[in-house]
Amino acid sequence: MAIDADELSIAKEKSIKELRALSQAMDETLLFARTNQNGELVHMGKRFSRLFKYSKFSGSLNFSQVLSIHEKEQLIIDDIVSKYKKTGWQGEVKGTTKDDVDVWLEMSIIPFNPTDDKSELLIIASDITVRKAAQIEIERLTEKSFEEKMSQQKIISSKIIENQEKEQNRIAKDVHDGIGQMLTGLKYNLESIDAKDVEKATVKIEYLKELTSNIIKGVRTATFNLTPPELSDHGIVPAITKLTQELSKLTNKDIVFFNKTDFNERLESLVEINIYRITQEAINNAIKYADSTHILVSLSHSEKMLSIVIDDNGKGFDPTKVKNIKNGDGGMGMTFMRERIKYIDGKTFS
Numbered sequence: 001m002a003i004d005a006d007e008l009s010i011a012k013e014k015s016i017k018e019l020r021a022l023s024q025a026m027d028e029t030l031l032f033a034r035t036n037q038n039g040e041l042v043h044m045g046k047r048f049s050r051l052f053k054y055s056k057f058s059g060s061l062n063f064s065q066v067l068s069i070h071e072k073e074q075l076i077i078d079d080i081v082s083k084y085k086k087t088g089w090q091g092e093v094k095g096t097t098k099d100d101v102d103v104w105l106e107m108s109i110i111p112f113n114p115t116d117d118k119s120e121l122l123i124i125a126s127d128i129t130v131r132k133a134a135q136i137e138i139e140r141l142t143e144k145s146f147e148e149k150m151s152q153q154k155i156i157s158s159k160i161i162e163n164q165e166k167e168q169n170r171i172a173k174d175v176h177d178g179i180g181q182m183l184t185g186l187k188y189n190l191e192s193i194d195a196k197d198v199e200k201a202t203v204k205i206e207y208l209k210e211l212t213s214n215i216i217k218g219v220r221t222a223t224f225n226l227t228p229p230e231l232s233d234h235g236i237v238p239a240i241t242k243l244t245q246e247l248s249k250l251t252n253k254d255i256v257f258f259n260k261t262d263f264n265e266r267l268e269s270l271v272e273i274n275i276y277r278i279t280q281e282a283i284n285n286a287i288k289y290a291d292s293t294h295i296l297v298s299l300s301h302s303e304k305m306l307s308i309v310i311d312d313n314g315k316g317f318d319p320t321k322v323k324n325i326k327n328g329d330g331g332m333g334m335t336f337m338r339e340r341i342k343y344i345d346g347k348t349f350s
Contacts, residue, residue: 240299278308282337
């Protein structure tokens with residue numbers, strides 16, 4: 001019995017040493033603490049103590065009071081301990097040191113029973129402050145980027161609406177000042193024809209024929225600018241062919257369309273409309289701003305791609321000056337073109 005008692009004593013001493021070594025290792029390597037079921041601190045490891053600058057504990061001290069100097073954060077931690085003291089918990093917690101420095105912890109709360117009549121909570125945590133700061137910064141930058149995109153989109157949308165209004169006003173003015181006045185003149189001239197005076201009537205009829213031709217031309221020009229019939233009836237190639245021919249006549253510039261790969265397929269109507277408008281905008285830009293005398297529109301295609309290139313001999317521009325639109329001052333033509341091409345999953349190059 002004496003020998004057995006000695007062996008038990010040696011085994012007990014060995015176990016105690018192992019437990020002390022384990023406890024010391026945990027204190028040095030982990031953010032480790034123990035509390036009772038109410039969250040009052042029983043033990044705190046050295047790394048925990050150094051992080052939150054607590055070296056001695058006098059009287060009862062709640063774990064939440066160690067982790068934060070702010071009442072709101074303390075209440076959150078107390079609530080977690082109260083809710084999960086029987087089931088355990090794992091998650092992220094924000095604390096604040098005595099120096100008012102934010103600390104983020106990835107923390108686990110583990111209920112255990114050191115004796116039959118005693119219940120405690122093991123708390124094991126890791127410091128994720130650096131990782132959390134990076135995450136918060138990424139979220140902030142993402143939100144900022146989103147807000148900038150929304151702001152830019154609002155500017156683009158308002159400019160689109162403004163340009164639509166201007167275009168409608170221009171069409172209304174063209175119809176009123178051009179076609180409207182010619183129709184009024186046609187009406188008055190028709191009313192003034194005297195069938196008895198054959199000579200004067202003949203002269204007026206010749207004039208009315210010319211006036212009628214001008215009215216027809218004006219109507220065709222107005223409808224062509226809105227939606228060319230070639231686009232809806234025959235597709236993008238006939239529409240661009242007609243566009244270059246008409247603009248060449250109107251501007252006295254050498255505008256040529258070259259279908260390199262003999263593309264003649266139909267596309268979805270929205271795709272065709274947007275390709276047409278982008279091409280129209282690019283040609284108009286070359287005419288208005290580049291002082292071009294020769295403009296070449298080239299079309300080529302492969303199995304999965306359609307490419308349209310507009311070349312001109314004009315003075316050009318610096319793309320970086322119109323790349324980013326921060327306000328509504330100019331450069332919106334390029335922006336509209338990019339928005340249209342983005343809508344049909346395409347790309348622009350300048």
